[in-house]
Amino acid sequence: MKWVECVPNFSEGRDPEVIEAIATAIRSVDDVLLLHVDPGWDANRTVYTFAGTPEGVAEAAFRAIKVAQERIDMRTHSGEHPRMGACDVCPFIPLGEMTMEETVRLSHEVGSRLGKEGISVYMYERSANIPERCNLAFLRKGEYEAIAEKSLDPSWRPDYGPHRIDERFGMMALGARPFLVAYNISLDSTDLSIARKVAALIRESGYRDVEGRRIPGLLKGLKAIGWWMEHYHCVQVSTNIVDLNIVGVKTVFDTVVSVADSLGVVVKGSELIGLIPEKALLDVGKELLPGEPDKFLLAAEAVKYLGLDLDPESRILEWCIGRKAVQAK
Numbered sequence: 001m002k003w004v005e006c007v008p009n010f011s012e013g014r015d016p017e018v019i020e021a022i023a024t025a026i027r028s029v030d031d032v033l034l035l036h037v038d039p040g041w042d043a044n045r046t047v048y049t050f051a052g053t054p055e056g057v058a059e060a061a062f063r064a065i066k067v068a069q070e071r072i073d074m075r076t077h078s079g080e081h082p083r084m085g086a087c088d089v090c091p092f093i094p095l096g097e098m099t100m101e102e103t104v105r106l107s108h109e110v111g112s113r114l115g116k117e118g119i120s121v122y123m124y125e126r127s128a129n130i131p132e133r134c135n136l137a138f139l140r141k142g143e144y145e146a147i148a149e150k151s152l153d154p155s156w157r158p159d160y161g162p163h164r165i166d167e168r169f170g171m172m173a174l175g176a177r178p179f180l181v182a183y184n185i186s187l188d189s190t191d192l193s194i195a196r197k198v199a200a201l202i203r204e205s206g207y208r209d210v211e212g213r214r215i216p217g218l219l220k221g222l223k224a225i226g227w228w229m230e231h232y233h234c235v236q237v238s239t240n241i242v243d244l245n246i247v248g249v250k251t252v253f254d255t256v257v258s259v260a261d262s263l264g265v266v267v268k269g270s271e272l273i274g275l276i277p278e279k280a281l282l283d284v285g286k287e288l289l290p291g292e293p294d295k296f297l298l299a300a301e302a303v304k305y306l307g308l309d310l311d312p313e314s315r316i317l318e319w320c321i322g323r324k325a326v327q328a329k
Contacts, residue, residue: 185253221246
C-alpha cells in the first residue's frame, strides 16, 4: 500500500480557533487520518501530523495551507521558533510502498497548485531544484523579516508562485524528505547563552571560532538551536534528528546531558514534537532493557529515561496510525 505522511508547521500556536480550523480542513478529506496536533505557545507554532493515500494527503495539505493563507497574518507574528511564512514548512514522507521519487513528484504537484493561489513556494530537501535550497536553514535565513529583500533579488525567485512575496502569508518551504524527529531537551537554567552553546557544540554544522574557522559539532545527522521557553521557565536545546541511521534519540539525549554537565547545568527532561517512528523510541528501550521482547515495556522505559511526559501509544507513528485506522472504520 502506498501512503504518505505529512507534517506541516503553521505559524500559529496561540489562537485555538485558527488551530482548529486548520485541523478541520485536514479532517475534511477522505482517506486521510489526522494523527496528532501539537501547538506550542512560546514557539507560536503548531505541528500537524497526518497520513493517508497520496491523493488524499495532497488535498489535505492544500486545504490546510489555504486556511492558513486566509487566517494567519505574518505581519503581526512573533514567537521563539524560526519562521518565514504562515505555513512555514510542509514536508511529505513516503510510507509503505510509496517511493521517494513518487513523493517528490507529489510535492511538486502540490507546490504548483499553491503557486497558482498566490503563495510563494520554495521546494526543499529531496524536491529542491536548486542545490542550496535542499537545506531549510538556507531558505529561512533572515526569517520572515527578510522577505522584502528576497522579493527584489532574482536569485530568490520561488519555484512556484509570485516572486513578489505576499507580506501577509510570507514564503514557505515544501518538499519530500525522510523521517525526522523533532526533539527538545530542557535544561535547568534560564541562561540562554548556555543552551546556545550546547546546541553549537553538538549539532553537525558546529560553530565558528574567533578566527572564523568552522568547528564541526559532536553529532552528525543533527541540527540544533538554543531557545528560551517561557511556558517551562527554562531554556531548551531544540533539535532535529534528520538521520536516524546516523544518530539515535538516546545518543542525542546523553550527549546533551554530558555537555550541559560540563557547563555546570543539569537536564530536567525532554519533549517530543509531533510523532516518532516506532524503531526510534524502541531502540532507546532496547539499550536500557537488553533482551526484553515486550515493545510496550521498552517504550515505557524509553519515555522514563528521556524524561518525556507522554503516552507512547499516542505518539508512536505506527501505533497511532493503527489506532486511528480502527477508529475510522
